[in-house]
Amino acid sequence: MLKSIIAKRDGAVVGSAGSAERTPSVRWALAALSLSMLLSSLGTSIANVGLPTLAQAFNASFQEVQWVVLAYLLAITTLIVSVGRLGDITGRKRLLLAGILLFTVASSLCGIAPTLWLLIAARAAQGLGAAVMMALTMAFVGETVAKAKTGSAMGLLGTMSAMGTALGPSLGGVLIAGLGWPAIFFVNVPLGILTFLLAHRYLPVDRRGPKTDSAGFDHAGTLLLALTLAAYALAMTIRHHDGRGSFGPLNMALLLAAALGVGLFVRAQARAASPLIRLAMFRDPGLSASLAMSALVSTVMMATLVVGPFYLSRALGLNAALVGLVLSVGPLAAALAGVPAGRMADRFGAQRMTIVGLIAIAAGSFVLSMVPATPGIPGYIAPIVVITVGYALFMTANNTAVMTDIRPDQRGVISGMLSLSRNLGLITGASVMGAVFALASATTDITTARPEAVATGMRFTFAVAAILIVVALAIAVGTYRRTWRNRAPAPGAALQASKKNSG
Template identity: 80%
Template sequence: MSPHSDSSHGDGPHQQQEQEQEEQQQQDEAIDSSPERTPSGARWALAGLSLSILLSSLGTSIANVALPTLAQAFSASFQQVQWIVLAYLLAITTLIVSAGRLGDIIGRRRLLLAGIALFTAASVLCGLAPTLWLLIAARAAQGLGAAIMMALTMAFAGETVPKGKTGSAMGLLGTMSAIGTALGPSLGGVLISGLSWRAIFLVSAPLGILTLVLAHRHLPVDRRSPETGRARFDHVGTLLLALTLAAYALAMTMGRGSFGSLNIALLLAAAFGIGLFVRAEARAASPLIRLAMFRDPALSASLAMSALVSTVMMATLVVGPFYLSRTLGLAEAFVGLVLSVGPLVAALTSAPAGRVADRFGAQRMTVVGLIAMAAGSLILSMTPTTLGIAGYIAPIAVITAGYAVFQTANNTAVMADVRPDQRGVVSGMLNLSRNLGLITGASVMGAVFALASATSDVTTARPEAVATGMRITFAVASVLIVFALGIVAGGRALSRRDSSD
């Protein structure tokens, strides 16, 4: 895509405005009219966007393996060092929608460059932090940079490739996300054992600089329409949404499995916050999220399905380690190896899934992905322990491949038709729905697993009890995916009814 020129001159502001709109329309038509070929400039831009997703995913997964080392280094408890992970996740969850909306208003390229720079600088600060609380603060700043990168990367993908290649671009981003998630624990372990815990943060700095250079050189210059020029950033809505999401995220993550009075109070605060946010958005002249967007049955269905599917995917991370170690008796090294199969399958599946979505249609492939996830979950819920590792890996591969197909197709379906001035905020909402699903899944599917295992402490449960808990948890997971398929059918029925009216 050729960058928009800022040097156009007209006889007056109205003529200049019309000329800019005409140029933008011509550029959009030029992109959409060449579905078979992606210009070389767009390929380099996609490389920069892919690195952005890789870095933000790596930032999520690489720190977990270092928590025992960090507890020793800072003479801190697990409850204290877990904030190194929580601060990053909370920053992303609470600010990702706001980052997307801000990009729509002030320019996505400008904000994405700032986000990459912030992430890179914060990575250096994390690696040099002399105290635990400075490390946590730097991780929060790194999370803010990651929120900007996640929200705007998907929004940019629709601008840098022809419309007929949107699925392929989404598949590439899905692949990079899966690679970042899978690479984190193994790379973190190598860096900690070979160098020190500081290396797991400093390794992101050179990658961040490379990402910044690629994005600066190859991303298209911002083109602001008259509507975005007049829009104002919704500070009240941003604050209310951030506080609401923070309360919900903390309610789901604090307590390590126990749900006490503090968790209930945080959930009530989140519910109250939602009411305040909806009221504020209904009155705002330029709201953070236009509530009318949720009247679109396709968008609402996509967001709901994304949250449900992510809830199920978290079950594989919650249940897997206990089943593999307690029931199958695998050593820690082998547990980590088996758990890496899921992200590896996602990495191998996402890019082909994008091409298939472009060819056969994103909505159709969304259903195919959900059916695969439901089948894999159902098989896992009936798998006898006598099948061993193979009996676990095969259904997990089916679930993960289905998830990769669903995620790519669902994102493609939403981002292919969204208005240009709403791409950032819609991308942020898609990422938010996924994050909320993961956070909810960690708590809810963990509780289902504990109840199904009929034990107060899963870490000391009998192998048979853990196996029973695993089967029941994935039976519940298959029901949730069937419910997601029902949302697809309901959304299509509403869309047909609206179009007929």
């Protein structure tokens, strides 16, 4: 009895009951998870606004400084599923703490890097830490809150993810203008230390189940998946230095290697005793649809990060600090929308809210594809707010739909797959949407393009983005209809049931 009282007093969050979910320790645990999600998402986007500054500081081309963003994404993309599975096997808390520590130390190294290539190497290490944080954050939700509150918790995490992605350019612009480019990396250090302390104190202790050695981890599958994803990511990011970022023979060879890698990985997973990813998961149309939609939406969100700073600075003539202030409106709207979105997902159903979020993103993208430069700042802010709110709503509902009913021993790997789909979208968006923007601007160097050319490039890029969201919307509607048909009673079933009850 005394032990149970002490456990309740200390706020044991494992197996959260209805009464446990209101304890302060659960709130602090959610604070640790929220900060982990915020930091890992912020790391993706905060460097984008610094690319022009970094190009000047290191006397490098735009293609070279792009690797500051791409090295981070590459590390996350290649390893996120593997670290999620590793957390399922070895214990999520200790792995998450290691990831937070690595992220914080690497952020310090980024800020003091004397050369561009050392900065890129530190960003890759930072990406590994972020992979752990992204993969395990959502997996902890099932251990910290009751099932009925999953949507609200995912709403909080979705808000932090959206804020991290959208806040990066605005915060980065302010920091660069006031303190210089190292500040965009140093800002992670105090936040990382706080996250580590909260996670260490309040997250549930790893359960000591039956002894599981490394034989339970699929080493061959992990290596194959990492090489396959690396080949795809490099195919999408390596560009000829002709200013247009053209696709060459090396890109095609890497894409073919990635396709071959997918085949080998699927074959290895079918034969493995303890596979990294159970292929049977993909027979669930809901999971497959959620992963596809996540990738498409993330592609569009990265387009806003690639295009936005250049449009605001070149086409509208704003300085770095004002660019940051303009872009800070979107995160504020996302922050206000995220938690209510989680409650709406709990109340009205995650699939319906997924569709509503996608409609908002599509509407905002269509408006940006048609807006002339004359409305100035308000003409950009209004559709961006709609897109950002839609993104927060979509992320919340989509993650809730996937994470609500999965087995505890699969939470890490499924959470990793959700994050993988998001980061595949981001890495595709950074390269493909960046290339679309450059081609539509009809310029060899986007950093010195004429304002009219940049405005044209922005409109065309968001026209492509709108089309991608319409595809995601079609997937969402198809999945919702299929689910509705499966739940609907067969014709005459209700009549037969009433006759049986009256009899």
